[in-house]
Amino acid sequence: MLSTLAKPIVHWLPRVFALGSVSALMACDAQVSTAYKGEALLTMNGSVHITNDSTEGALRPALAFLNQERSEIQIVDTEVEGQFPAAFTLHVYDPPPAAMFMRVTPEAAEPRIAIAYITAVTSAHPGTLQYADYGESSVSASASGSTSAPTQ
Secondary structure, eight states: OOOTTHHHHHHHHHHHHHHHHHHHHHTTSOSSOTTOOOSOSEEEEEOOOOSOOOOSSOOEEEEEEEETTTTEEEEEEOEEEEETTTEEEEEEOSOOOGGGOEESSSSOOOOEEOEEEEEEEOTTOOSEEEOOOOEEEEEEETTTEEEEEEEO
């Protein structure tokens, strides 16, 4: 027969084990939230003084990746903390877009690099900008025929 002291222990022991099992199962959940993006590849602190702001809407920092081979600029939004433009911290979690990598020299396929500038954009900015880096134009003379001259 169980002693009077052992009876309460035997009575509560299954409940203690059940509580311990529930606690152990709860510990198996993810240790970070789904919003966690990992370690930042690049973090910068800064402030910007904008003297002539003629934009419509609030500005926010972004990265403008330049690819001269494609005559293209791709604008990528970044994570920002603080108050832009007064004092902010910019976090970059993702590598540059694959299309923005370019060759270091025309002869070598590797290594390839990506160049980005920090820029300020509105929330309604385009994702990609194409630009002309050089071209040709022709000029016509009225009496002596036409001439054409390349421009750069």
